[in-house]
Amino acid sequence: MSSKVKLSKEAGQKADEIIAFHGYSSLDELVEDLINKEYDKIKSGDNKEELANKLSGLGYIS
Amino acid sequence: MKRRDFIQGGGALLAAAPLMNFGAGRPLGKKMLVLGFDGMDPGIVNRLMKQGQLPNMQRLGEQGTFTMMRSTIPPQSPVAWGTFISGADPGVHGIFDFIHRDPETYIPMFSQSATLPSRWLVKLGQYQIPLKPGKVVLKRESPAFWDYLEKHDIPATLVKLPTNYPPSASGQRTLSGMGTPDILGGYGVYSLFTSDEQESQSELSAANIYYAYIDENHVMEGQIEGPNNDLLKEAEPVVVPFKVYVDNRHRTARIDIQGKEILIAEKEYSDWVEIDFTLISGLASITGMVKFYLMEMGERFRLYISPTHISPREPAVPISTPAGYSRELADRVGLFHTIGLPADTKALSNGTFSMENYITQSLSVFAESCRMLDYELQRFSGQKEGLLFFYFSSLDQGQHMFWALNDKEHPYYHPEESRKFGFITDEMYRKFDRVLGKALKSIDPGIPVLAMSDHGFGPFRREVNINNWLAQEGYLKLTSGQAADEVSLIEYADWPASKAYAMGLNGLYLNLKGREREGCVAPGDKRALLEKIKAGLEAIVDPKNGQKVISCAYISEDNFSKDFIDRAPDIILGFDRGYRISDNSALGTLSPEMIMDNLGWWSGDHCVDPKKVPASFIANFKIQNPVPNMQDVAPTILKYFGIATPAPMTGKALI
Numbered sequence: 001m002s003s004k005v006k007l008s009k010e011a012g013q014k015a016d017e018i019i020a021f022h023g024y025s026s027l028d029e030l031v032e033d034l035i036n037k038e039y040d041k042i043k044s045g046d047n048k049e050e051l052a053n054k055l056s057g058l059g060y061i062s
Numbered sequence: 063m064k065r066r067d068f069i070q071g072g073g074a075l076l077a078a079a080p081l082m083n084f085g086a087g088r089p090l091g092k093k094m095l096v097l098g099f100d101g102m103d104p105g106i107v108n109r110l111m112k113q114g115q116l117p118n119m120q121r122l123g124e125q126g127t128f129t130m131m132r133s134t135i136p137p138q139s140p141v142a143w144g145t146f147i148s149g150a151d152p153g154v155h156g157i158f159d160f161i162h163r164d165p166e167t168y169i170p171m172f173s174q175s176a177t178l179p180s181r182w183l184v185k186l187g188q189y190q191i192p193l194k195p196g197k198v199v200l201k202r203e204s205p206a207f208w209d210y211l212e213k214h215d216i217p218a219t220l221v222k223l224p225t226n227y228p229p230s231a232s233g234q235r236t237l238s239g240m241g242t243p244d245i246l247g248g249y250g251v252y253s254l255f256t257s258d259e260q261e262s263q264s265e266l267s268a269a270n271i272y273y274a275y276i277d278e279n280h281v282m283e284g285q286i287e288g289p290n291n292d293l294l295k296e297a298e299p300v301v302v303p304f305k306v307y308v309d310n311r312h313r314t315a316r317i318d319i320q321g322k323e324i325l326i327a328e329k330e331y332s333d334w335v336e337i338d339f340t341l342i343s344g345l346a347s348i349t350g351m352v353k354f355y356l357m358e359m360g361e362r363f364r365l366y367i368s369p370t371h372i373s374p375r376e377p378a379v380p381i382s383t384p385a386g387y388s389r390e391l392a393d394r395v396g397l398f399h400t401i402g403l404p405a406d407t408k409a410l411s412n413g414t415f416s417m418e419n420y421i422t423q424s425l426s427v428f429a430e431s432c433r434m435l436d437y438e439l440q441r442f443s444g445q446k447e448g449l450l451f452f453y454f455s456s457l458d459q460g461q462h463m464f465w466a467l468n469d470k471e472h473p474y475y476h477p478e479e480s481r482k483f484g485f486i487t488d489e490m491y492r493k494f495d496r497v498l499g500k501a502l503k504s505i506d507p508g509i510p511v512l513a514m515s516d517h518g519f520g521p522f523r524r525e526v527n528i529n530n531w532l533a534q535e536g537y538l539k540l541t542s543g544q545a546a547d548e549v550s551l552i553e554y555a556d557w558p559a560s561k562a563y564a565m566g567l568n569g570l571y572l573n574l575k576g577r578e579r580e581g582c583v584a585p586g587d588k589r590a591l592l593e594k595i596k597a598g599l600e601a602i603v604d605p606k607n608g609q610k611v612i613s614c615a616y617i618s619e620d621n622f623s624k625d626f627i628d629r630a631p632d633i634i635l636g637f638d639r640g641y642r643i644s645d646n647s648a649l650g651t652l653s654p655e656m657i658m659d660n661l662g663w664w665s666g667d668h669c670v671d672p673k674k675v676p677a678s679f680i681a682n683f684k685i686q687n688p689v690p691n692m693q694d695v696a697p698t699i700l701k702y703f704g705i706a707t708p709a710p711m712t713g714k715a716l717i
Contacts, residue, residue, distance in 0.1 A: 056267035057249030057369065058160060059407035059462060059664060060567060061645045 005031060094702055095442070095501060095511045096451045096695075098146075099494050100139060100224070100240075101458030101668065102515035104130040104678040110491050118499035119680050122511060126683040130676035132691040133517040135616050136568035136634050137672040139240055139458065140174050142516035142692050143224035148204040149696030149711035153622030156203040157225060158630045159566035161648060165578045168552055170565050170649055174241040175200055175227055198228045198379050203626055204710050207696035208234045208449070216703050217448035219438060221391075222431070224453065224516075227402065232383045237391065239453050240402035242372065242381055245289055245339070245350035250369035250401050254414050255284050255306075257363040268408040274363050282306040286319075286367060288339035289348060289378075300339040300348075306365065313359050328359045331426065334397035336373055349376035351397060357419065366414065371400045395433045405459040410663050417483050417663070420463060428456040432497060439504045449699065454497070460490050461519045465666025469521050471640075473659035510683050510702060514695065518675040522660050522667035524604060525644035526611055528564035528635060530656035535598060537562040545652035552650060558582050562595060562632075565650050567643050567669040569631030570595070570615075577628070592617050592632060599635065604657050611657065613638040613671045623712060636671030643669065685716035 007015065015027055024030040056062060107128070111120045119128070134142045134152055136159065144157040152158050162173040177198050202225050208218040212233050220226075222239035229236045244250050248268070255274040256262050262273035276282045288300040304319035313328040317335075324332045332354040338347045350370035357364040372378055374388035374397060381400055382388040392398065404427045410420040435452050442450040466472040467484045498513055505511070530545050532538035539556040543549035551563055557573060557580035564570045572588060575581040583591060599615040614636035622630060635643065642660075646653045668675045679690055687694065693713030700707060701715035 056645075057244070057251055057403075057408060059249075059403060059411070059459070060160060060667075060669070061648055062267055062408075062411055062662060062664065 092447050093442070093445065093506070093509045094449050094699060095505060095509060096449070096699070097498060097501065097511070097513045098143075098224075098451060098453040099457050099513060099515050099678070100453065100455050101461050101517060101519055102491075102494070102513075102678045103461070103518035104128075104676055105518060106487070106491060107678055107680070110488060115488065115492055116495040118495045118502060119513065122498065122502070122513065122682050123680050126681045127685050128678075128680045129685075129688060129690065130518075131514065131679040132689060133668075133672045133675060133677045134692055135621055135672050136636070137517035137668050137670070137675050137677075138567060139516050140225045142677070143240070144202050145692045145713075146516065146695050147202065147206045147223070147225060149207055149693055149700075149707070149713045150204055151621075151623055151693055151712050153618075153627045153630070154204045154625050154710055154712060155225075156201060156626030156629050158618075158634070159569050161566035161569075162629060163565040163569075163571065163650075165571075165581075167579065168555070168557070168563070168565075168650065173201060173566075174225055175243075177247060200226065200228050200230055202226070202230070205708075206230055206232070207700060207711075208232060208236070210700055210705050210708055211449060211703060214703065214705055217445065218451070219442070219448070220451040220453075221434060221438060222453040222455070223451065224402065228380045229383045234383065235387050237382045237388055238402070240455065242400055242402040244401050245348065245370040245372055245378065246287075247289070248369075249403060250406065250408065252369050252406055252409055252414070253284075253286065253367040255282065255363075255365040255367075261364075264412075266408075266412040266414070269412055269414065274365065276308055276363060280308045280310070282308060282363070282365075284365075286337060286352065286370065288337070288350065288370065291341050300341065302337050302339060308359065308363065310360050315356055315359070315365075317354055324354060326354060326356045328356050331355045331423075334371075336375070336397070337370070348378040349373045350378070355419075355423075366409065368406065369401060374398060374400055391434060391437070394437050395430075398430050398434060399427055403455060403459060405456065407459055407463055407664065410463055417463075417467075417479055420663075421483065421486060424456055424460055428454070428493065431456070435497065435501070439501055443504060449703075454494065457490055457494060457515075461487060461666045463663050463665070464490075465519070465521055466663065469523075469665070472521060472523050472665055474661050474663065474665050510681065512679070512681040512695070514680070515678045516692065517668040517672070517677050519666050519668055520670060520675055521640050522642045522665055523640040524606070524611075524642075524657050525660045526602075526637065526641055526657050527644040527647040527653040527655075528570060528599075529647050529650065529652050531599075531602060532562050532564065532570075533652065534656065537595065546654045548646060548651055548653060550649075550651045561591060563650065564635075564643070564647050566631065567648050568635045568637075570599075570633040570635055572632045574632075588632075592619075596633060599633070604641075606657070609640070610638050611641050612636060613674070636673070637669070638671060639674050641670070642667045683717065687714070687716055690716050 019030055110116045134145050140157050140160055141152050144155040148155040157173050159173055161170045163170050175198055211218045219235040221237050224240035227238035227241040229238050251268050253270040255272045257274045262271055274282050283305050285301040285303045291300050307316040317324040326332050334351045336351045338349055340347045351373045352370050353368040355366040357366050374392040377388055405424045409415040431454050464487045466474040467480045533545055539559040540554045541556045543554045560573050561583050562572050572583045573581050574583050596615040599612045602611040604611055616634040618630040618632055644653055694716050697707040697711050697713045697715040698717055701717055
């Protein structure tokens with residue numbers, strides 16, 4: 001997969017603001033972080049069992 | 063007076079006699095004691111008082127007030143104690159259930175705190191080192207009432223306080239209670255090593271079950287699983303090995319772990335054993351602590367290991383303010399349970415514990431809390447002014463597990479167990495009466511004292527899957543699979559076609575456009591849909607007995623302040639007496655049937671219509687409102703200390 005990403009001017013400006021706000025060192029780092037977060041969201045369905053196990057310690061859920 | 067008359071009587075003030083009207087003519091300031099007895103039911107208190115079994119509560123009430131107090135919608139502990147802390151309704155403090163959901167993913171999550179991982183990592187060999195540590199954040203919003211005391215230089219100590227993990231920043235002495243996790247970040251996962259092959263193969267929730275292989279030298283080897291080592295590039299749990307030398311002849315065992323030797327006899331608990339989970343040898347470790355319980359020896363070997371608690375001496379995450387307060391307590395009274403709900407109800411529900419085992423553990427938690435209270439009362443006696451709040455969890459956890467012992471209508475009623483242990487609930491109330499009596503003896507009689515709970519209790523006989531009902535009524539659609547297959551909404555919901563879903567113990571959410579990731583209900587259609595669903599919910603009838611299942615479905619926007627209402631379910635399910643949400647429904651899964659018998663020891667509950675489970679209010683002072691509300695307590699405390707009710711609070715002072 002190509003590692004180059006083409007952004008519109010508006011998206012680029014937003015990216016610059018996010019980089020400045022959160023202190024990312026580069027656009028690459030921002031993009032990588034966002035991809036990881038999104039990936040975690042997709043995969044989090046797999047963690048449902050683990051989550052249920054954690055919540056079940058409450059006692060309210062068996 | 064029958065329970066129903068008592069509750070429907072509008073909260074009659076039960077006691078009169080000598081007044082302690084500290085609102086008039088009494089100097090403001092000085093000292094106040096508040097005892098939080100989670101789950102103390104005013105109906106049961108009333109019955110036992112009339113039988114003369116609670117002399118100290120009776121005397122307290124006769125000096126001032128004994129009445130029922132309105133709990134929160136819903137009457138769940140994190141919600142109600144959040145309201146106690148903030149003096150405001152849940153819309154202000156933002157906790158609406160034990161379990162919230164992420165509208166982005168539809169996944170259930172803890173409501174009280176969140177763990178934010180570190181984003182700043184340096185890769186070093188097999189490790190990735192965080193330059194900034196990740197952190198745990200308290201999701202309860204709005205200031206705590208003790209912040210206002212602090213601003214007026216009034217000291218406060220609040221021990222085992224629910225809905226305050228991690229503790230909010232404060233100069234006051236606070237120790238977090240309910241909501242405090244185990245070292246793994248959950249609400250408590252125990253371990254069992256058993257030589258019973260069949261038992262070792264069982265898959266139980268909140269439990270790690272292992273086969274105990276005892277070799278020819280009578281040695282068993284095991285390991286305790288610790289937290290994930292997130293410092294590794296490929297995170298894996300840190301494990302600590304241990305060996306058990308089994309001496310069947312003397313019915314004892316020696317456990318060797320990290321250089322410590324622990325001797326225990328059969329049916330005995332060890333003291334707390336601190337364990338270091340090493341992340342990087344010599345550089346980074348996390349301290350936890352466990353108790354070993356040698357349940358059986360001989361023909362069958364069974365070793366229970368408690369969930370790994372955060373050590374109050376070396377807390378891996380903050381559990382007190384100031385940070386050294388938990389260490390001070392541990393130094394004075396010994397190590398203590400730090401998990402928010404300390405008695406292991408899961409071990410009883412799973413069949414690992416017998417009822418006798420559970421009662422033994424519960425009483426040990428209770429005794430430990432009493433030692434902590436004794437220490438704090440002694441300290442309080444030496445203070446010139448200030449507030450002491452102390453919380454007990456035992457009555458709540460006990461009633462959850464003991465209810466069926468005294469409920470012949472309960473599907474899990476066991477006559478034999480009832481004959482042996484049916485006394486225990488009343489005995490717990492008597493124990494708490496003695497706690498109160500001891501506290502009253504140790505302080506000046508002029509000090510205002512309040513013994514209160516957050517909700518009462520009722521039976522949990524039938525469990526209801528609201529997601530089944532939503533699917534049956536066409537509000538919830540599946541992409542494939544059927545309810546009977548116990549499918550999860552996270553995997554099988556057809557979100558673009560689904561209008562509503564249930565999550566948490568009392569929550570029902572609309573699939574709202576602009577809020578949920580694949581929301582389909584237009585904001586303009588929201589109100590009409592809520593009213594239609596409310597009417598439908600309140601019309602549900604149990605086919606088994608013709609009883610109504612939900613006495614009131616509360617529309618959130620009609621009942622809460624707006625500050626954090628975006629986190630709230632759109633409807634709070636007020637179950638009628640005997641009913642509660644099913645486990646599956648709470649986690650967003652369907653069930654083979656919509657309403658089923660509850661066949662487990664978790665047989666009493668309070669996650670119902672708050673009108674069915676009012677809280678208790680017993681004080682040696684008079685109040686102006688015959689039926690106080692949970693949110694009125696904080697303004698009352700502040701007023702006693704001469705502080706006007708601050709703006710974020712929605713409650714009203716009762717004096």
